[in-house]
Amino acid sequence: MKSPAELTETFRANGLKVTPQRQLLFGLMHGNTVHPTAEALFAEASARMPGISLRTVYQTLTDLASMGELRLIDVGTGATRFDPNTDDHHHVVCSSCGEVRDVYVAGSDRLKVDGLDGFRIEEASILFSGTCVTCASDTVSRASARG
Amino acid sequence: MKSPAELTETFRANGLKVTPQRQLLFGLMHGNTVHPTAEALFAEASARMPGISLRTVYQTLTDLASMGELRLIDVGTGATRFDPNTDDHHHVVCSSCGEVRDVYVAGSDRLKVDGLDGFRIEEASILFSGTCVTCASDTVSRASARG
DNA sequence: TGTTAGTTCGCACTCTTTGCAGATTGACAA
């Protein structure tokens, strides 16, 4: 995703207005690596700008996504997550706490794939799931406590 | 997924009852390759057993999934889809009509993956998305019709 | 400073799925 300053340019160039709400969201998303949900972003935004609406958060996020400035990701935890990293990458999700991290995969061009006949493929996404360190150690702690 | 007869055994062995509703759903899912949603299955079931409730469809599907007899898949089209194919496989979804097909991938063990440090990975799923033949030809037809 | 088109916000509403509780009914024993 571009920097807040660049996005300001881009928005104006596209006939879109740059409002305080949008600037706030540009800032909250820029360099954000936690893959927040709209609700999480709304909480952060509300802390800095009381009164901002969840509707506006969804609106702006959708706009950014349709401009290709951020990616919508669905890791199966219910709510869509937003990722300002537009590099070619994939994700890993902790099935316990839902934490999401970026994953880079090389060599996918050498995979032998069977069953795509008839499809014109536009995208391939790989989602790893497992347990993050924090949740793994929590489990160990609880196990020790139990026995 | 096991055959309806085998599932009957398994259910009884696990202290679960085999009701007409469940038998119907066993039959509808066995060998089913369309990856139906609960709603779609409910429609089929209703045609054969008027009065069956959507709640029961969800219940039974969830039971089968927790017994490992079918997989819950989320291709980002809104509703969860159910897959009786429990082989190690992946999926491709048509971004236009939502059709889902099974895909077999070999060589994934040779991928170079960066970013999984700290995670104990339990699963990796690959989701291809693109346009199916039907939708591709529809697009062509419409384009021709337009001129 | 005025005009106007783009925005914001809140509310109602859709969609998918789950929780609950009373009415039913398999499964097994007598």
Place this chain on the structure above:
DNA sequence: TTGTCAATCTGCAAAGAGTGCGAACTAACA
């Protein structure tokens, strides 16, 4: 065949995640 009891079924309410809409507001530019 009958009885018992836990498992099930069904309908309805409700939760979570988004989206459509319209009135009030405001950024952008003349």
